[in-house]
Amino acid sequence: MDSKYGSWRNLNDPIISRSASRWWLDIQKACGIVTQGAWFDNFIEWVVGGGKKVKFWEDKWIGEESLCCKFPRLYLISDCKERVIEEVGHWEENVWVWDLTWRRLRLVWEVAMEEQLILLLNRHSLKIGISDTWKWKDNDNGVFSVKSAYNKLQGSSNEEENKEFKTLWSIRVAPKAQLLGWRLFLDKLPTKVKLAARGIQLQNNLCEMCLASEENAEHLFFSCRASQKVWNMCDRWIGVSSVHHVNARDNFQHFHLVNLNRRQNKIWQGMWLAIVGEIWKHRNGVIFKHRKVDPEEIFALAQASLYRSLLTKGPRQIINTIVHVDQSPSCQK
Ligand SMILES: [Zn+2]
Numbered sequence: 149m150d151s152k153y154g155s156w157r158n159l160n161d162p163i164i165s166r167s168a169s170r171w172w173l174d175i176q177k178a179c180g181i182v183t184q185g186a187w188f189d190n191f192i193e194w195v196v197g198g199g200k201k202v203k204f205w206e207d208k209w210i211g212e213e214s215l216c217c218k219f220p221r222l223y224l225i226s227d228c229k230e231r232v233i234e235e236v237g238h239w240e241e242n243v244w245v246w247d248l249t250w251r252r253l254r255l256v257w258e259v260a261m262e263e264q265l266i267l268l269l270n271r272h273s274l275k276i277g278i279s280d281t282w283k284w285k286d287n288d289n290g291v292f293s294v295k296s297a298y299n300k301l302q303g304s305s306n307e308e309e310n311k312e313f314k315t316l317w318s319i320r321v322a323p324k325a326q327l328l329g330w331r332l333f334l335d336k337l338p339t340k341v342k343l344a345a346r347g348i349q350l351q352n353n354l355c356e357m358c359l360a361s362e363e364n365a366e367h368l369f370f371s372c373r374a375s376q377k378v379w380n381m382c383d384r385w386i387g388v389s390s391v392h393h394v395n396a397r398d399n400f401q402h403f404h405l406v407n408l409n410r411r412q413n414k415i416w417q418g419m420w421l422a423i424v425g426e427i428w429k430h431r432n433g434v435i436f437k438h439r440k441v442d443p444e445e446i447f448a449l450a451q452a453s454l455y456r457s458l459l460t461k462g463p464r465q466i467i468n469t470i471v472h473v474d475q476s477p478s479c480q481k
Contacts, residue, residue: 193285197278199233206230210272215265222261225250233274244274312397316421319414321457325421332365332396332424339363356434357441368431370394375427377443378450382423385451396424415467418457422450 194202194209202209205216205223216223223229227249228236237246246269254262316329331337340353340363355363357374369375371394379392386405393399403420404413426449433439458467 192282195281195283196233196272197275197280199236199274199280201280202233204228204231204233204236209233210268219261219265221258222265225252225254225258227251233280237274239276242276312400315414315417316400319418319421321418321421325418325425325453325457328425328428329400329421332369333400335365335396337365337428339365339368357431365396366394369396369424369427370399374441374443374446378423378427378446381443381447382419382450385447415458419450419454419467422453422457423447426450426453 194207196202196209205226205228206214208214211218236248237244239245246266248262248265312333313330316326316333319326328337335342340350340355342364344350344353353362355361355367355372357368357372361367361372370379370392376392383389388405390402393402400417400420403417405416408416423446426446429449430439430442430446434441454467
């Protein structure tokens with residue numbers, strides 16, 4: 149594999165040799181490099197054999213973090229950076245002896261820290277002639293399976309996390325609106341901050357709706373003063389006052405009315421999707437068509453879009469009930 153696909157060592161190494169195959173680059177992309185949360189890296193750990201592949205300081209092979217994170221001061225003065233484990237010691241009659249070297253004499257407290265490090269290292273023994281391998285933490289047998297990776301990515305071990313998604317897909321609105329909500333939940337909308345993180349050059353990262361803050365999803369949809377006006381108009385429409393969470397999933401979860409049952413709330417949550425949909429459209433209009441920022445227009449279009457999506461009479465009646473009859477302040481989002 150090393151010779152065929154380039155100087156491979158770790159899927160999360162951000163630098164990969166130019167000779168690496170397309171196939172290999174795709175796998176690396178799917179595994180999410182460090183800037184994308186390194187999800188893959190979080191679920192594997194090295195099982196060190198002879199220490200030929202694992203980097204002593206930089207890789208995670210003892211405990212939950214790499215030694216450079218656990219002992220940052222020692223790492224700074226280490227002379228063994230970027231070396232694999234087998235280069236940081238030697239065998240003496242079948243006993244492994246660590247050769248830690250330093251760029252300068254250690255201060256007293258650094259010596260104490262080194263002792264701690266040695267104590268930790270001595271709990272681990274290297275095995276001559278055995279290769280270093282990966283272990284998939286999520287399976288008892290340590291073997292990777294697509295199913296467990298999929299579950300990890302979906303976060304399905306946590307039912308709470310899935311609840312919003314299930315609700316989202318069960319709202320009776322156009323699939324396009326659901327898709328936008330889904331992308332927002334996963335923070336996958338191409339806001340300026342997201343684009344900049346992907347290396348796309350922009351004039352600035354500012355939110356075009358207020359020009360006062362960076363444009364990330366939390367800001368654009370929930371804390372921007374223009375968006376806040378829209379949410380406040382929605383509150384006034386149904387006669388409640390509510391706390392507006394800036395996290396999309398939290399905001400969505402709290403967007404329900406206590407006096408409605410689950411089915412009726414699902415219809416009401418269509419309004420949430422209509423608002424975020426119109427905010428996104430409006431933002432695109434401001435950026436690409438130089439339109440004026442107009443929260444009232446966003447709200448009016450969201451109302452219209454909600455009514456359009458409620459094709460049958462029943463749901464319309466429910467919304468009419470919320471708006472015209474129940475103005476009770478006991479409602480909360
Ligand atoms: Zn803004």
